[in-house]
Amino acid sequence: MRFSRMHLPTLKEVPAEAEVISHRLMLRAGMIRRLAAGIYSYLPFGLMALRNVEKIVRQEMNRAGAQEVLLPAVQPAELWQESERWDFYGKELLRFKDRHQRNFCFGPTHEEVITDLIRHEIRSYRQLPLNLYQIQTKFRDEIRPRFGLMRGREFIMKDGYSFDVDDTAATSSYQEMRAAYSRIFTRCGLDFRAVEADSGAIGGNFSHEFVVLADSGEDAIASCSKCDYAANIEKAQSRFIAGDVSLPDAGVAPAEAVATPDCESIAEVAAFFQTAPANILKSMIFESDLGFCMVVVPGDREVNEFKVKAALGANWLEVPPPARIIDELELPVGYMGPLPVKIPLLVDRLVPQMGALICGANRYGYHLRGVYWGRDFTSEQIADLVQVRAGEACPRCDGLLQIDRGIEVGHIFKLGTKYSEKLNAVFLDQDGQEKAMVMGCYGIGIGRTVAAAIEQNYDENGIIFPYALAPFKVALLNLDLKNEAVTSFCEKLYQEFLSRGINVLYDDRNERPGVKFKDADLLGTPLRLTLGRKGFKRGVIEVKLRREAEAREFPLENLEPLWSLLAELQADDSRI
RNA sequence: CGGGACGUAGCGCAGUCUGGCAGCGCACCUGCCUUGGGAGCAGGGGGUCGGAGGUUCAAAUCCUCUCGUCCCGACCA
Numbered sequence: 001m002r003f004s005r006m007h008l009p010t011l012k013e014v015p016a017e018a019e020v021i022s023h024r025l026m027l028r029a030g031m032i033r034r035l036a037a038g039i040y041s042y043l044p045f046g047l048m049a050l051r052n053v054e055k056i057v058r059q060e061m062n063r064a065g066a067q068e069v070l071l072p073a074v075q076p077a078e079l080w081q082e083s084e085r086w087d088f089y090g091k092e093l094l095r096f097k098d099r100h101q102r103n104f105c106f107g108p109t110h111e112e113v114i115t116d117l118i119r120h121e122i123r124s125y126r127q128l129p130l131n132l133y134q135i136q137t138k139f140r141d142e143i144r145p146r147f148g149l150m151r152g153r154e155f156i157m158k159d160g161y162s163f164d165v166d167d168t169a170a171t172s173s174y175q176e177m178r179a180a181y182s183r184i185f186t187r188c189g190l191d192f193r194a195v196e197a198d199s200g201a202i203g204g205n206f207s208h209e210f211v212v213l214a215d216s217g218e219d220a221i222a223s224c225s226k227c228d229y230a231a232n233i234e235k236a237q238s239r240f241i242a243g244d245v246s247l248p249d250a251g252v253a254p255a256e257a258v259a260t261p262d263c264e265s266i267a268e269v270a271a272f273f274q275t276a277p278a279n280i281l282k283s284m285i286f287e288s289d290l291g292f293c294m295v296v297v298p299g300d301r302e303v304n305e306f307k308v309k310a311a312l313g314a315n316w317l318e319v320p321p322p323a324r325i326i327d328e329l330e331l332p333v334g335y336m337g338p339l340p341v342k343i344p345l346l347v348d349r350l351v352p353q354m355g356a357l358i359c360g361a362n363r364y365g366y367h368l369r370g371v372y373w374g375r376d377f378t379s380e381q382i383a384d385l386v387q388v389r390a391g392e393a394c395p396r397c398d399g400l401l402q403i404d405r406g407i408e409v410g411h412i413f414k415l416g417t418k419y420s421e422k423l424n425a426v427f428l429d430q431d432g433q434e435k436a437m438v439m440g441c442y443g444i445g446i447g448r449t450v451a452a453a454i455e456q457n458y459d460e461n462g463i464i465f466p467y468a469l470a471p472f473k474v475a476l477l478n479l480d481l482k483n484e485a486v487t488s489f490c491e492k493l494y495q496e497f498l499s500r501g502i503n504v505l506y507d508d509r510n511e512r513p514g515v516k517f518k519d520a521d522l523l524g525t526p527l528r529l530t531l532g533r534k535g536f537k538r539g540v541i542e543v544k545l546r547r548e549a550e551a552r553e554f555p556l557e558n559l560e561p562l563w564s565l566l567a568e569l570q571a572d573d574s575r576i
Numbered sequence: 577c578g579g580g581a582c583g584u585a586g587c588g589c590a591g592u593c594u595g596g597c598a599g600c601g602c603a604c605c606u607g608c609c610u611u612g613g614g615a616g617c618a619g620g621g622g623g624u625c626g627g628a629g630g631u632u633c634a635a636a637u638c639c640u641c642u643c644g645u646c647c648c649g650a651c652c653a
Contacts, residue, residue, distance in 0.1 A: 012602065012614060013588045017646060037645070085653095092652065109653075143577085143651060318651085411653095461613095479612060514613040521613090532612060542612090 001472070003507040003519075008045050010519050020216050022454040023148030025463050029522050038145025038153030040447075045523070048471030049450045050156065054135055056187045056468060057158050057444060064180040066131040066160055071113045073137060077103030079112040083422045094141045106139040111419045111441060114161045118437070119425035125165045128427065128437065129173055133160030135446065149447035150407065150455075151218070160442040163420075165429060170438035174206055174414050177442045181210050181410050184444070189466025190409075190453060195221045196231040197411065206414035210444075211406035212452040219408050222388050226399025234306045237384060238392035238401055243353040248372045252356075255339070255376050260367045264334030266299040269367060273358055276300070281351065281359035281371070283336040285325050285343075288314035292329060294341050296359070297348040301386040311346060311383040335360040337368060338377040345377070348385040407452040408445075415439040454524075463524030464546050467569050472505040474566070475525040477516045479532030481508065486536045489556065493529070496559075502566065521546070526569060529562075 009030040017034065018024040026032045031046025042050060058068065077095070080086035086093075086103075094106040107113065114132060122128065135158045145153045162173040178194065185192045190212050197209040209232055211221050222236035223229065231237070263269045270277045280299035285292060290312055297303055309317040322333045329343065337359035338345050351357075352373045361368045371377070390403040417436040420426070426434050450469065457464040467473065474497060478490040490506065497504035505525060507516045513532070520528050530542040536556070543562060544551035554561050 009586095010614095011587065015587065016582085016589090019647075034645095088653095090652065140653085144647095144649095146646085321650095477612095482611090512611050512613085512615065514611090514615075517613045519614085530612075534612080 001503075001505055003505055004509045006044065006505070008523075009043070010522055018148065020147045020150065020455070021458055022150065022216075022451040025454055025458060025522070026148055026451065029463060029524070032149065038142060038151070040149060040152060040154070045471050046450075049465070049469055050446055052469045052471070053188060053446050053449050054158070056184055057135065057446070060180045060184045060187070061133050061158070061160065063183075064131070064176050066133045066162075066180075069117075069132045069134050070136060071107070071110050071117070071134055073107050073139075074104050075107050075110075075113055077105065079116055079423075080105060083112050083115075083419055085112070092140045092142065094139050107136075108138055108140040109441075109443075110134070110136075110159055111161065111415070111439075112423065115419045115423045115425045115439070118163055119420075119423060122163065122425070122427055122437070125427055125429045129162060129164045129169055131160060131162040131173060131177075133158060133442070147216075147451075149451040152447065155448070156446040158442075158444040158446060162440040162442070163425070163437040164440075165427070165435070165438070167416075167438055170414060170416075170440055171206070174412065174440050177412050177440065178208060181208075181412060181442070181444070185210055185212070185409065185449075187468055188449060188453060189457075189468055190449075191456060192409070193221060193223055193230045193404075193406065195223070196235055206440075208412050209408050210410035210412075212409050212449075212456060213404050213406045214452060214455040215405050216455055217406040217408075219406050220403055221406055222390075222401045222403050224394035224397060224399040225402055227394060227397040229394050229396045229399075233387060233403065234304065236388045236401070237395045238388045239395045240349055240384065241393060245352040245374065247374050248356070248370075252372075253370060255368045255371045257361050257363070257366050258369050259365055260335075261365050263367065269358060270299065273367075273369065275358070279354065279357055281337065281354070281357050283338060283360055285320060285329065285331065285336070286317055287320045287324075288312055288317045290314050291343070292320070293344040293346055294336070294338060295346045295348075295385055296338050296351055297386050298350050298354060301348070301350070301389075303385060304387045307383065307385050308346065311381065311385060331362060332360070332364045335362065335364055335366060337362055337371075338379075339368060339371065340377070344381065345379040346381045346383065346385060347373075347379045349382050350386065352382070407448065407455060409449045409452050410442075410444045412442045413440060415441055457524070461518070462522035465524040465526060467526050467572065470503075470524065470526050472503050472523070472525045473569070474502060474504040474527045474529060475520040475523065476504055476506045477513075477520060477528065477530045478506070478508055479513045479516065479530060480536075481510060483533050483536070486531055486533060489536065490531055493531075493559075500563075527566065 011028045014024045015027055018027055030043050032040045032042055034040055077086055093108055096104055098104060137154060138157045139154050142151060142153050145151055164170040164173050192210055192212045194208050194210050197207040211219055220233040222231055222233055260272050263272045266277045266280055266282055269280050277299035282297050282299045284295045284303055286295055286308055295303055295308055305317055325331050325333055356370050358367055358369050359371050388401055392401050394401055417438055420436040420439055425437050429435050453466055453469050454463050457466060476490060476494055478487060480486040494506045524546060526546050528544045535542055539556050540553040541556055542551050543554050
């Protein structure tokens with residue numbers, strides 16, 4: 001492609017809306033433009049990058065035995081009512097009516113549609129397994145779209161669905177997808193982790209997120225330094241090192257109430273008593289489908305709501321607003337404690353080891369000091385309820401956990417028979433028995449993958465594309481358009497790239513060199529070739545890798561080194 | 577949904593407090609000049625100041641409503 005002919009509007013200045021690096025660079029590099037909140041147009045350069053991700057996804061999905069389809073984006077409400085998600089999905093589901101006042105939605109996901117399709121086609125176990133996928137625009141009416149393509153409302157997603165005869169077969173479909181996903185993100189040149197994720201209400205431990213490591217990521221993951229344990233922070237556990245339960249000696253004074261005016265937070269209470277937050281008990285109220293409960297953890301720890309939910313066996317869990325705690329439970333927010341409470345008490349497994357502790361007195365303006373687990377309060381519900389911290393012990397081996405931030409680019413899920421049962425997607429097995437198909441679903445955010453790649457590969461000058469994702473593999477900078485010898489050499493070289501099938505951006509614009517260098521850096525083209533009058537006179541062409549600081553020079557009369565360098569880059573790219 | 581900020585040329589912003597000619601930089605067009613890291617000079621085009629209503633002799637500026645965007649939080653398969 002000739003730069004002079006390409007619609008590639010690069011920006012020197014960044015639109016004020018852009019906060020994170022990938023969003024800024026994608027705007028500056030002329031990849032995307034915003035139309036409305038969370039809704040973007042893809043410009044040629046941006047679309048090329050998306051297509052590169054899609055190409056890899058297609059190759060690996062097909063290799064894993066999946067077949068591509070394209071399902072409707074607009075879906076009738078009836079299907080969603082049948083799966084009982086029309087009422088459950090909430091405001092994220094974009095709904096509208098057609099001219100006949102019939103209800104429709106714009107698909108945020110396609111379990112219903114694919115299951116409907118399959119139930120009309122599949123009758124026999126002989127037709128299974130089946131794995132279908134599509135790459136398509138989705139819409140989720142996010143409460144707060146942000147960060148450009150990272151959390152848009154309209155976005156391009158690869159979503160795939162597998163259908164199997166039983167749980168064992170479904171598990172192997174799942175494992176196959178897991179392997180395919182690893183190949184996909186490896187080929188995209190990303191540093192990622194496949195982490196165990198919360199599997200929600202559906203149960204089982206068959207959900208993995210693929211998380212690209214990046215400090216700006218919205219997700220936190222814990223991983224072991226020694227073994228391959230890795231989990232979303234929502235799900236991560238650490239090995240419990242049991243310590244002594246410190247009971248008070250016989251002579252130790254009973255708990256004592258202390259006036260603590262204006263001490264509603266752990267930090268304020270710690271400052272008042274001149275002690276560490278770890279010696280204070282954090283008491284929180286949660287509400288679930290099973291009613292209210294109180295959760296107590298050491299004051300320096302964060303409650304993990306997913307663990308609380310699991311410990312309760314609840315279907316949903318939320319933190320009630322303070323007004324409800326005050327009105328309905330008559331508990332003083334800011335001064336709550338477990339002595340005593342009328343609602344169920346959940347105690348973190350670390351609490352019995354705290355010794356003499358400080359907690360709220362259930363009376364405004366007062367805390368209790370010298371409180372002991374076992375003497376002053378107790379509970380049968382002791383569980384792991386806190387978020388893991390870096391440096392804690394791995395639950396699987398003797399390694400230590402580290403915490404990283406990352407961007408969720410893929411999520412695979414074993415669905416079981418949730419949808420097949422609701423939508424009656426059944427088949428006859430070998431014994432003539434009717435059975436529900438066992439399903440799995442597998443998503444990849446295409447645009448988010450591009451954004452994540454940029455988030456992980458950039459410097460102060462712009463994007464540094466992994467070779468596989470780079471829209472152009474080579475930028476050819478002609479610095480002396482008016483010099484006939486230089487230009488004719490560049491033209492010849494440009495044609496050579498084209499005939500070799502290498503995607504090249506030939507900067508033939510009538511611009512000063514500085515402009516061309518800046519744009520080449522911004523666009524993140526892996527290899528940059530520069531030819532000007534001076535180099536031509538010396539018989540050399542400058543060759544620079546975007547990733548490296550130093551440029552090299554190759555002789556004009558023998559470009560073999562150039563072709564082998566490109567072959568190297570390409571080979572490195574197709575590693576799996 | 578709660579809190580905060582913003583909306584003036586394609587982009588980045590000043591002007592708003594204290595009402596009185598619509599501004600600056602970049603980008604764009606023309607010409608000259610320049611050509612190894614976003615040059616220089618000269619000339620030029622481009623605005624319902626987000627929208628509606630109100631106050632006033634006079635509104636980008638003050639008041640009311642409204643729409644949109646961003647940030648923090650809550651929420652969320």
